Amino acid sequence: MPTKNIYLKELESESIYVLREVAAQFERSALLFSGGKDSIVLSYLAKKAFAPAKIPFPLMHIDTGHNFPETLTYRDEWVKKIDARLIVKNVQDSIDKGRAKEEKGYNASRNLLQTVTLLDAIEELKLDCCMGGARRDEEKARAKERFFSHRDEFGQWNPKNQRPELWDLFNGRKNMGEHFRVFPLSNWTELDIWQYIKEENIPLPNLYFTHQREVIERDGQLLAKSDFLNLRETEKGKMMQVRFRTIGDMTCTGAVLSEASTIDEIVAEVAASRVTERGTRSDDKRSETAMEDRKKAGYF
Amino acid sequence: MNSSPQRSLLRFLTCGSVDDGKSTLIGRLLYDTKSIFEDQYEAIKTSSEQRGEQGVNLALLTDGLRAEREQGITIDVAYRYFSTPNRKFIIADTPGHIQYTRNMVTGASSANLAIILIDARHGLTEQTNRHSLIASLIGIKHVVVCINKMDLVGYKKELFEQIRSDYEQFSSKLQIVDVQFIPISALNGDNVVDKSANMPWYGGSTLLYLLENIHVSGDENLIDCRFPVQYIIRPMNDEYHDYRGYAGKVAGGIFKKGDIVMALPSGFVSKIKSINTADGELDEAEPGMSVTLLLEDDIDISRGDMLVRENNQPSNGQDIDMMICWLNEKKLVVGGKYAIKHTTQDARCVVRDVHYKININTLHRIEDDKNIGLNDIGRISIRTTRPLFFDSYRKNRHTGSMILIDEATNETVGAGMII
Ligand SMILES: Nc1nc2c(ncn2[C@@H]2O[C@H](COP(=O)(O)OP(=O)(O)O)[C@@H](O)[C@H]2O)c(=O)[nH]1
Numbered sequence: 001m002p003t004k005n006i007y008l009k010e011l012e013s014e015s016i017y018v019l020r021e022v023a024a025q026f027e028r029s030a031l032l033f034s035g036g037k038d039s040i041v042l043s044y045l046a047k048k049a050f051a052p053a054k055i056p057f058p059l060m061h062i063d064t065g066h067n068f069p070e071t072l073t074y075r076d077e078w079v080k081k082i083d084a085r086l087i088v089k090n091v092q093d094s095i096d097k098g099r100a101k102e103e104k105g106y107n108a109s110r111n112l113l114q115t116v117t118l119l120d121a122i123e124e125l126k127l128d129c130c131m132g133g134a135r136r137d138e139e140k141a142r143a144k145e146r147f148f149s150h151r152d153e154f155g156q157w158n159p160k161n162q163r164p165e166l167w168d169l170f171n172g173r174k175n176m177g178e179h180f181r182v183f184p185l186s187n188w189t190e191l192d193i194w195q196y197i198k199e200e201n202i203p204l205p206n207l208y209f210t211h212q213r214e215v216i217e218r219d220g221q222l223l224a225k226s227d228f229l230n231l232r233e234t235e236k237g238k239m240m241q242v243r244f245r246t247i248g249d250m251t252c253t254g255a256v257l258s259e260a261s262t263i264d265e266i267v268a269e270v271a272a273s274r275v276t277e278r279g280t281r282s283d284d285k286r287s288e289t290a291m292e293d294r295k296k297a298g299y300f
Numbered sequence: 301m302n303s304s305p306q307r308s309l310l311r312f313l314t315c316g317s318v319d320d321g322k323s324t325l326i327g328r329l330l331y332d333t334k335s336i337f338e339d340q341y342e343a344i345k346t347s348s349e350q351r352g353e354q355g356v357n358l359a360l361l362t363d364g365l366r367a368e369r370e371q372g373i374t375i376d377v378a379y380r381y382f383s384t385p386n387r388k389f390i391i392a393d394t395p396g397h398i399q400y401t402r403n404m405v406t407g408a409s410s411a412n413l414a415i416i417l418i419d420a421r422h423g424l425t426e427q428t429n430r431h432s433l434i435a436s437l438i439g440i441k442h443v444v445v446c447i448n449k450m451d452l453v454g455y456k457k458e459l460f461e462q463i464r465s466d467y468e469q470f471s472s473k474l475q476i477v478d479v480q481f482i483p484i485s486a487l488n489g490d491n492v493v494d495k496s497a498n499m500p501w502y503g504g505s506t507l508l509y510l511l512e513n514i515h516v517s518g519d520e521n522l523i524d525c526r527f528p529v530q531y532i533i534r535p536m537n538d539e540y541h542d543y544r545g546y547a548g549k550v551a552g553g554i555f556k557k558g559d560i561v562m563a564l565p566s567g568f569v570s571k572i573k574s575i576n577t578a579d580g581e582l583d584e585a586e587p588g589m590s591v592t593l594l595l596e597d598d599i600d601i602s603r604g605d606m607l608v609r610e611n612n613q614p615s616n617g618q619d620i621d622m623m624i625c626w627l628n629e630k631k632l633v634v635g636g637k638y639a640i641k642h643t644t645q646d647a648r649c650v651v652r653d654v655h656y657k658i659n660i661n662t663l664h665r666i667e668d669d670k671n672i673g674l675n676d677i678g679r680i681s682i683r684t685t686r687p688l689f690f691d692s693y694r695k696n697r698h699t700g701s702m703i704l705i706d707e708a709t710n711e712t713v714g715a716g717m718i719i
């Protein structure tokens with residue numbers, strides 16, 4: 001059932017416009033796919049934008065090797081369902097080649113290492129544009145991100161010298177070696193995404209729904225117990241009824257206590273929620289400007 | 301949250317000089333509509349305490365980047381979101397300084413409405429005039445003048461009335477259709493979301509009520525049919541062997557199935573066979589909708605072409621006059637060549653002439669200084685390398701706007717509004 005909600009239709013139309021603009025302006029683009037709800041919605045919109053033709057660019061997954069197994073199962077089914085091409089690039093390869101160095105300690109995560117693998121992939125595949133599902137409402141530094149975000153030859157973002165973006169005229173011109181990040185979902189909020197998933201009946205990984213899971217409580221977060229998480233001696237797993245609000249690595253994505261088992265219940269929960277979804281991500285908590293610093297370096 | 305299907309989108313812009321209370325007002329709107337999450341609130345509460353401020357500084361909510369936090373000013377356009385059961389709102393939060401005119405123009409280009417803040421203690425300032433002029437120039441049809449800090453002037457009606465009449469006198473020279481005035485205190489919340497008990501003399505609506513109920517659907521041009529072709533969809537498989545769809549966003553008028561349309565520049569005429577979306581066919585498509593048009597005849601159409609009605613065609617030519625807002629430190633060069641983007645067309649142009657520059661505080665034309673530098677606004681003539689199909693900006697914001705791009709740096713240097 002396509003949505004009848006006017007504001008969702010408007011957002012959908014805007015995103016489709018941006019996706020088509022990417023296909024028209026760039027030669028080699030890819031859609032960064034993480035298996036999270038935002039990149040699911042983005043690839044769903046890409047399917048709509050070019051129907052009945054195939055999506056004219058591949059999906060690219062930067063695989064940290066620390067994914068939830070459910071994410072990978074979902075990814076492969078979804079790619080088939082929307083008839084897309086998938087490219088997988090492994091952080092492990094970057095580590096093996098000595099391009100990236102594994103973090104140590106209890107809060108070690110491969111989140112930052114993804115940047116290395118991503119930039120290497122961009123260079124190897126000569127990509128001139130990577131689309132991401134980031135939204136401006138997610139985080140302070142994202143609020144100023146453009147739809148078309150220019151990156152220099154080192155993949156860096158310069159927040160002080162962004163190109164002005166007027167009307168719906170997107171300037172994707174660049175020099176050799178430079179590329180763009182494009183964010184077609186810029187104007188969506190978390191609730192919009194959920195509302196849309198609900199109205200369009202988009203299937204999601206079951207991690208988003210309530211389930212029993214063994215979790216570790218750390219710094220106010222509930223982290224999934226897994227082989228990837230280094231445990232302190234005092235830390236003990238506990239079975240809890242949880243779900244995830246965002247899906248990233250098992251090492252840094254916090255679960256929330258929840259009984260929500262349907263999209264309707266999730267929408268109700270998000271609407272009533274008092275903490276942002278990023279509040280469940282320990283990667284953002286490292287410093288107040290953590291996201292801005294990562295973005296400057298070429299992160300998603 | 302209940303959301304009715306009628307719930308629509310309103311994009312607005314907030315302008316004010318530094319310290320007029322813009323950040324506080326936005327923080328207030330977000331906070332009072334419960335669009336702030338606990339962790340965000342805790343973060344600004346901690347920051348407020350660290351900065352030794354009394355109470356929680358809602359203005360911190362909208363201060364994004366580190367450089368800005370350090371300087372204590374907003375330097376770029378930031379977008380904020382909140383919603384009520386009636387509407388979803390997108391705020392373009394832009395800085396007030398004169399050196400950031402380009403940011404205001406950027407934020408305003410996609411907005412339907414502008415909130416202009418005035419500090420009740422100071423009344424109209426040069427900045428107020430400049431913001432209003434830019435809003436008018438960029439085609440914003442609705443302006444809400446919020447006279448802020450009423451708590452600091454004893455909530456006096458006379459003061460509000462005085463500022464209001466000053467503004468009305470000034471704005472009569474502008475082309476803003478709809479101007480409304482609200483006395484508020486962003487800090488205390490008077491007349492922002494809830495009606496103020498301190499100003500019983502004010503009979504109008506609160507700011508939020510006004511934002512929720514204002515009609516903006518008439519702002520689009522529903523008469524003159526314009527469909528810039530954005531992308532050609534050709535599945536090239538067995539099932540859709542001969543499928544050739546023209547994808548794009550309607551820029552004006554209403555396109556209906558069965559309509560006779562003309563393709564520009566070729567001039568070929570055909571009939572709309574169907575209006576497609578991934579969710580099925582539509583009977584008609586209106587401005588803002590991304591659709592795919594299929595025509596009865598196999599004619600040669602590519603990106604940058606435009607579908608229109610034969611008896612209602614846009615202007616077509618290479619010599620174009622426009623107002624330009626300059627966005628770059630490198631000055632506009634008369635005789636210089638620039639790349640342009642206009643609808644889905646790419647072209648190049650040479651700047652022929654600068655007619656005048658506008659004093660953006662007084663609206664006066666400056667004819668003896670024709671240097672157009674960063675943040676300047678003026679009237680210029682260009683000649684394009686090939687004919688463009690365009691309307692005046694007043695008639696259609698989509699077909700009447702263009703950007704100029706420096707061919708050496710690829711930066712977007714000018715925002716043009718065709719006269
Ligand atoms: N008394 C009073 N102070 C206000 C009001 N609105 C803003 N302020 C104060 O004015 C100062 C500047 O406000 P701010 O929102 O940072 O202004 P901006 O520069 O326009 O974003 C801050 O100290 C605010 O607390 C108001 O309605 N009444």
